[in-house]
Amino acid sequence: MNPHGSTLLEGAPARLEARPAVRALPTSKIREIANAGFGKTDLVKFWFGESDAPTPDFIKAAAIEALNADAVFYSHNNGVAPLREALADYLGGLHGKGFSPAQISVTSSGVSALMIATQALVSPGDEVVVITPVWPNVTQIPAILNARVTRFALSPSAEGWKLDLDRLLASVTSKTRLLVLNSPGNPTGWTIEADDQKAILEHCRKLGVWILCDDVYERLTYRPGPSTAPSFLRITEREDRVISANSFSKAWLMTGWRLGWLVAPPELEEDLGKLIEFNTSCSPVFVQAAGIVALRDGESFVAGLRDELRAKRDFLTGRLGALKGVVAPPPEGGMYAFFRIEGEDDSVSLARRLMEEARIGLAPGAAFGPEGEGWLRWCFAVSDARLQEGVRGLEAWLSARAG
Amino acid sequence: MNPHGSTLLEGAPARLEARPAVRALPTSKIREIANAGFGKTDLVKFWFGESDAPTPDFIKAAAIEALNADAVFYSHNNGVAPLREALADYLGGLHGKGFSPAQISVTSSGVSALMIATQALVSPGDEVVVITPVWPNVTQIPAILNARVTRFALSPSAEGWKLDLDRLLASVTSKTRLLVLNSPGNPTGWTIEADDQKAILEHCRKLGVWILCDDVYERLTYRPGPSTAPSFLRITEREDRVISANSFSKAWLMTGWRLGWLVAPPELEEDLGKLIEFNTSCSPVFVQAAGIVALRDGESFVAGLRDELRAKRDFLTGRLGALKGVVAPPPEGGMYAFFRIEGEDDSVSLARRLMEEARIGLAPGAAFGPEGEGWLRWCFAVSDARLQEGVRGLEAWLSARAG
Structure with a gap:
């Protein structure tokens, strides 16, 4: 044994691997779902924590000027x-x-x-x-x-x-x-x-x-x-x-x-x-x-973004909360609705089914630790059209499931 | 004592400080000299490991296009x-x-x-x-x-x-x-x-x-x-x-x-x-x-840069090596001449004197560990004019010291 716990024998090379604390870092459960959805062009994606709008032009212009x-x-x-x-x-x-x-x-x-x-x-x-x-x-x-x-x-x-x-x-x-x-x-x-x-x-x-x-x-x-x-x-x-x-x-x-x-x-x-x-x-x-x-x-931009995101939050959590069996508390800040569907306790499996059957991409709550298990994260920093398309997809899926 | 080794008493707050391994990191001895030279506009500086030429335009253009x-x-x-x-x-x-x-x-x-x-x-x-x-x-x-x-x-x-x-x-x-x-x-x-x-x-x-x-x-x-x-x-x-x-x-x-x-x-x-x-x-x-x-x-740019830097290396180490009491082996790679002056064993003090008396900014060898003590680092990735000005400054300083 060498001090790193791997046996080195002639002709039987030890594994090439990072140290234990790094190997123990969990792989992102968001990426696990997203990778499974890779190449599916008809998916409406809400899984990453990123707006779908680009940086405002006045900020890009400052970088270009400096370059x-x-x-x-x-x-x-x-x-x-x-x-x-x-x-x-x-x-x-x-x-x-x-x-x-x-x-x-x-x-x-x-x-x-x-x-x-x-x-x-x-x-x-x-x-x-x-x-x-x-x-x-x-x-x-x-x-x-x-x-x-x-x-x-x-x-x-x-x-x-x-x-x-x-x-x-x-x-x-x-x-x-x-x-x-x-x-x-x-x-x-x-x-x-x-x-x-x-x-x-x-x-x-x-x-x-x-x-x-x-x-x-x-x-x-x-x-x-x-x-x-x-x-x-x-x-x-x-x-x-x-x-x-x-x-x-x-x-x-x-x-x-x-x-x-x-x-x-x-x-x-x-x-x-x-x-x-x-x-x-x-x-x-x-x-x-x-x-x-x-x-x-940027201060007026930030204020405008906050107002926009508040409206998107209200729309999304309003529609989710009106669905039977869905718990969707409106978040007081951030850009995510964190919600759950009654009777669904395995968030990775649920996110995968929603991707395959409802064509919507959500982050499983388990990605944020065992406390988040059973919940789903929906990033609402996206265009209204995309948000509406996603909500319709979930509504249809829930109806089909109930029927 | 708390587990971090600092005594906490009511009314006598412990020091606000980073953990021991971080406090023990030495402060850059290059920066120590450079800070002492801050604001001296007549200094010719060779202490940092950076060319004085900007990034080629074709590379900047690619970033601007992507922005x-x-x-x-x-x-x-x-x-x-x-x-x-x-x-x-x-x-x-x-x-x-x-x-x-x-x-x-x-x-x-x-x-x-x-x-x-x-x-x-x-x-x-x-x-x-x-x-x-x-x-x-x-x-x-x-x-x-x-x-x-x-x-x-x-x-x-x-x-x-x-x-x-x-x-x-x-x-x-x-x-x-x-x-x-x-x-x-x-x-x-x-x-x-x-x-x-x-x-x-x-x-x-x-x-x-x-x-x-x-x-x-x-x-x-x-x-x-x-x-x-x-x-x-x-x-x-x-x-x-x-x-x-x-x-x-x-x-x-x-x-x-x-x-x-x-x-x-x-x-x-x-x-x-x-x-x-x-x-x-x-x-x-x-x-x-x-x-x-x-x-x-960029391949032709890299080749041209290498030729330019080789010429600068040859110029600098040739001139340094011709000075009495100076040891300046030509480096086989990189962008630094690492040289020493006989009888000078304290590189920080020497770098400080060269800054004050010869108006040239060099990095003390001690910045690179005790093995570098007594040596000085001179970055030659600078314009020929600057390099010549620096060499003349060192030559004059050595003559004055000898005289």
Whole structure:
């Protein structure tokens, strides 16, 4: 045996494979269904978390201008100064307080922001508590770093997913290194209450536990009132162990650009810069230029997108909820309806049947952990025509099943 | 004490800081000098590993065309099929054998390729042997993943840096998980011999040790003969544990684009795809489009760049080598002269004095590990005028010092 657990014999080569923690990462159950549907041209697809509309022209134009101006060299690890300043200003306006560019680090996507924050904080064996169901990356990143991931489940109900605060506070102890929240959440749309944030922050302050917030859907909030979801950044003070990971992907329709950012205590600026150096070194400057213009000129676009998505949410959950045996709570944020059909408990099998029989492509809830089993995720950030076609497909399938 | 080693007392908050393995990552000694020179407009700078010429227009045009065509959505984790196919063809031509797209994964930079390969293979506590001196990222990436890094030093001489093969083979044992080589090397220009590659591969085959090659300078080889440096990819067979990390940065002048790739056994394709998902998810499709055109239309550009850089290398090392007390072996590859001045053993202090007194910006050899102490790195991928100005500055400084 070599120390990696594989027997090496002459003439019988050991398996070529990645290390155990990586082999143990589950394959995406969304991709499992999507691969089975590959090449089916008559499918109406809602399985991926991406709008079907392209990035607005004014943002693309900024990147093209920067390319023509030869913005093709390395940048500062933590991002170019104008983008860090623009993000500090943007967050200041959003959360009603001051931010310093030293708190901002630009990353090569929102998921890279999560990876780098986790690399900064989490040692092998550390306990990371993650609120679930959640998109797989949030739980897999600490697993790659050999942390121990504790899943804390939200409670489903006909009105949506709820946080049992007392149970969460009991689960986050002095042995916990990091608590990770994604609110508004993917896939549930769960949106944390400001009062719960205060209680969690107070609890984590006492224990010295870090909080990592995946805030990529914060601008896609459908509550009346502020144009952003409740944020830990609004209530943090100078000494708090809170990091926010964010992205241009969802609110500015920039999924393919791979541009994100972190907000962290300035004490971490240098170490985050080192980690960025060793992960991707920097984001392309012409991509950062697009981010600057998105912030500067994009606020009315974001507001319009939110209104559009709210209308799509209302349409979709209204029609789903009117169907017999379907539970479809309207999400308070994000871009997904997370719903279930009575009597259907195997989401992968159900998603496969819906693909084959109803010609609609949905993500199985089990892709987001065992807490999501029995549910289906439907991305509504698509054209109205596509949304209507999908709804008609599901209605017809349910009628046929009932008949 | 909490489990992270910091005392938490009411009213005396613990320090806000990253975990120990990250705090222990050394700050770049290049940046230390460069920061001290910040704002000095009369400096001639050679400290960073980047050409001062922009990306060729035909590559930029491909990205602009793709942006205008709305190539702004997510791609396959391992890269778009046309780029994986183009890379397989390109490598086939370079190394005289067949490659399959299943062996290729596109990454968000060469450093991301190294990070992902290391995440795939290296568990906490594993031993990683790295040939040094070397650019810091190669040793810091396994350190971030809590591996044990063993530095294996090349031997300096007036003719350049040499590998003691027998000593290396004795240092790579059944307890070693991974051997990492960077050839042609940054900062030394050391280029491994094909016979040494064969012996290393044979040794690692017997022990089941993985080999990770940082091949980003392979096209910048100044040996007569093939247009690429000796490569492990040329001699690997189906079952070999060899991964090559590469990048578009150096040979196509695309540093700021953050586009790289991995060549790995196809058995690792799925796990590498998962790791890419959890690191950056994919490279921007419009950046991948630029990579496709770089490969398709860039071969004469690469050949011209190599000729230009060879002439710059000859000019710089010729002038340096003619100076009394200067040892400047011509590098066999890469884009750096790595040289030393007799009687100067503290490279950081020397680099600082050269910046202040000679107005030239060089990277201290200590930035690349203790083996580089006493040496200086000079990037010669700059305009002839700048190179001449720098050489005159050093000559004048040495004359004044001698006088």
